[in-house]
Amino acid sequence: MTRLYGLQYLRGLAACAVVAYHAADRAQRPFTVGEAGVDLFFVLSGFLMWAITDADSRPGRFLADRAKRIVPIYWIVTSVMLAGALAGLFPAVRLSVAHVVTSYAFLPSVSPSNGQTWPLLVPGWTLNYEVGFYLLFGAALCLPRAVQLGVLTAVLIALAAIHPLVGRDQAALYFYSDPHILEFLGGLWLAQLWRSPAFGHAATRAVLIATTVALCGLALALPPEWPKALRYGLPALSAVATILAYERRPGGIAELPALRLLGDASYSIYLWHTLALAVTAKIAMTLHIAGAVAIPLHMVAGIGIGLIGYAGLEKPVMRYFHRRKRLAAAALDARATA
Numbered sequence: 001m002t003r004l005y006g007l008q009y010l011r012g013l014a015a016c017a018v019v020a021y022h023a024a025d026r027a028q029r030p031f032t033v034g035e036a037g038v039d040l041f042f043v044l045s046g047f048l049m050w051a052i053t054d055a056d057s058r059p060g061r062f063l064a065d066r067a068k069r070i071v072p073i074y075w076i077v078t079s080v081m082l083a084g085a086l087a088g089l090f091p092a093v094r095l096s097v098a099h100v101v102t103s104y105a106f107l108p109s110v111s112p113s114n115g116q117t118w119p120l121l122v123p124g125w126t127l128n129y130e131v132g133f134y135l136l137f138g139a140a141l142c143l144p145r146a147v148q149l150g151v152l153t154a155v156l157i158a159l160a161a162i163h164p165l166v167g168r169d170q171a172a173l174y175f176y177s178d179p180h181i182l183e184f185l186g187g188l189w190l191a192q193l194w195r196s197p198a199f200g201h202a203a204t205r206a207v208l209i210a211t212t213v214a215l216c217g218l219a220l221a222l223p224p225e226w227p228k229a230l231r232y233g234l235p236a237l238s239a240v241a242t243i244l245a246y247e248r249r250p251g252g253i254a255e256l257p258a259l260r261l262l263g264d265a266s267y268s269i270y271l272w273h274t275l276a277l278a279v280t281a282k283i284a285m286t287l288h289i290a291g292a293v294a295i296p297l298h299m300v301a302g303i304g305i306g307l308i309g310y311a312g313l314e315k316p317v318m319r320y321f322h323r324r325k326r327l328a329a330a331a332l333d334a335r336a337t338a
Contacts, residue, residue: 005260006243006253007044012262014040015269016303018123022274023298026281027291033220036232038126039183041270043236045130046187047194047244049137055145059138066134068321070127070267073314077271078103078121085120090278093120106131108175117175123270132176133184149192156185179229186237190244200248208242261307268314269306276305 014037021034053062082100085093094112102109103119108128111118118125136155140148163177198204215235222231246253262269280301284294 002252004244004247004252005255005263006247007048007240008263009253009256009259010040010240010243010263011044011266012259012269013037014044015266015273015306016262016299018270019273019277019299019302019306020295022277023295023302026277026298027284027294029291029295032224033232035228036219036236039180039228039232039236040239041126042129042180042183043187043190043233043240045133046184047191047240048187049134049184050149050188050191053141057141059141062141063134063138066138069318070130072317073268073271073309074121074124074127075104076313077275077309078119078124080275081121084275095120108172110171117171121271121274123274126270128175129180129184133181149188152188153185156181179227180233182229183233183236186233187240190237190241194241194244194248199245205242205245208238208245212238212242262303265307265310265314268309269303272305272309273302276301 017034017037017040019034021031021037024031024034081090082095084090085095092113096112099109099112100120103121103124106119106124106128108117108125109119110116111120119128136152140152143151159177160179160182163174163179166174166177168174193199212235215238219231219235243253277298280294280298283289284297289297
């Protein structure tokens, strides 16, 4: 698939929004709209999974590629978190063997620290959704392409429909049936529809811009008890659709190196930022730094450590896997021509 720079910029925006949400929370200045970064990630994930696969895609290769992309870095950051907790650097963290194991295994379980269905590395709760979606998507790849989207639609809607009937004591089912999963579905359908000629029309772009603005306004007006998948999921879906409509213009969306870097580093920013914020929060408390000043400090630290993690860990790991893939392909070609 052609590189869509607009989607990379959205990934960077989503990661920075989550950093801003946690930075404001650390400074006791709520910025709840920053939560919408997660919803953007889910829509983008649904879109990309359908866009990068086709009738020839196989579940084994798909799942292996997804594992290489998310597992090594997540395990490294989780291990840093675990080491810090064992060393007493995070006094609020309570450890249990079961919770540590489920955290590494991407399985939802109740944290002994706060009673929430969060892994040891708190931002990893979204990875539990991602992995569940990947496994479901991989299973769907066993079916003919013509029925995959219909099956995925039926399963995801059925899960969301039973959510009100599931008790919180059924942690895994309650977690995976949350309406958040419908944001993946929105991304899937967007990927199916976006190659339509209608997406290339100027009128489509105008309608999508107006819709996104209206939905963002509605999200700000809705009471907080409304499902986040509705408050933030619909604006996120509309925003991604708008960017995709602009990608359909001749030449698409231009490459902007700084924004591309934020997008490329978005995964590392998302995983590492809470560790940096734990440090800057202590600094702000020790130096009595006011919230308005502390927030930029948290933001710079959170994004900065993510950029360092991307350059020092994620990028080399991805380069290693790409090199292994090229060598395996070359060896296969050599055997075929021998």
